[in-house]
Amino acid sequence: MIEARIQVRRAAERYRGGDPAAGIETRHAFSFSGFYDPDNVRFGPLVACNEEHLAPGAGFAEHPHRDVEIVTWVVEGELTHEDSAGHVAVVRRGDVQWLSAGEGVRHVERNAGGVPLRFVQMWLSPLEGGGSPSYGVERAVSDGAVCHLRRAGAVLHVRRLGAGERCALPGAQWLYVHVVRGSLRIGEYVVGAGDAARIQDAVEVDGVALGEGAELVVWEMHAEVRFP
Numbered sequence: 001m002i003e004a005r006i007q008v009r010r011a012a013e014r015y016r017g018g019d020p021a022a023g024i025e026t027r028h029a030f031s032f033s034g035f036y037d038p039d040n041v042r043f044g045p046l047v048a049c050n051e052e053h054l055a056p057g058a059g060f061a062e063h064p065h066r067d068v069e070i071v072t073w074v075v076e077g078e079l080t081h082e083d084s085a086g087h088v089a090v091v092r093r094g095d096v097q098w099l100s101a102g103e104g105v106r107h108v109e110r111n112a113g114g115v116p117l118r119f120v121q122m123w124l125s126p127l128e129g130g131g132s133p134s135y136g137v138e139r140a141v142s143d144g145a146v147c148h149l150r151r152a153g154a155v156l157h158v159r160r161l162g163a164g165e166r167c168a169l170p171g172a173q174w175l176y177v178h179v180v181r182g183s184l185r186i187g188e189y190v191v192g193a194g195d196a197a198r199i200q201d202a203v204e205v206d207g208v209a210l211g212e213g214a215e216l217v218v219w220e221m222h223a224e225v226r227f228p
Contacts, residue, residue, distance in 0.1 A: 011194025023055030044174030048123035059110025065101035077117030083107035105133040124152040161209035170220040175202040182214035
């Protein structure tokens, strides 16, 4: 039997980015933009997991993407999205937004509200390039809900656990557990807010919430990466 391999990356180890003077602070889990570590480029199809903090009025001006699947989990505040395919939406706490860039799309992300915005944005490589862009929002996602990202062969799970509650994590070739709030014990590790556990060959791996509980976003990834 193959044993799961667990690596924990701490919040304090994330690369610092963004533009604090413009009200944008970013924490990168992988090599991104001006930060490059050849040993930390991706985990399976997952190529980015960015914690973003935007002050009121701050945001990212219109910019392009192609051949990437972008999924956003809003933690606090409201994110305003506009793209070149005509989609306009306000994404709120507990919503999941996904943008499949396909052969190319441009978008704007900003904090048009009056309170600070915090969100986690994750990028995955598709199995194949091209195709038409697509967009959607799942509102008020409940505990245990899943979002299938078929273009990347991945599934996003959302879990909210009470103190001492145990949950069985999905079995997968690549399993990425990002703790949004609280803390969780996985094997011998305690994984706190902003930390992530990267688990390879996950089989019968459990998590137990500590303290006052935990909120998690979990990527279950099986697909072979064929498109960079």
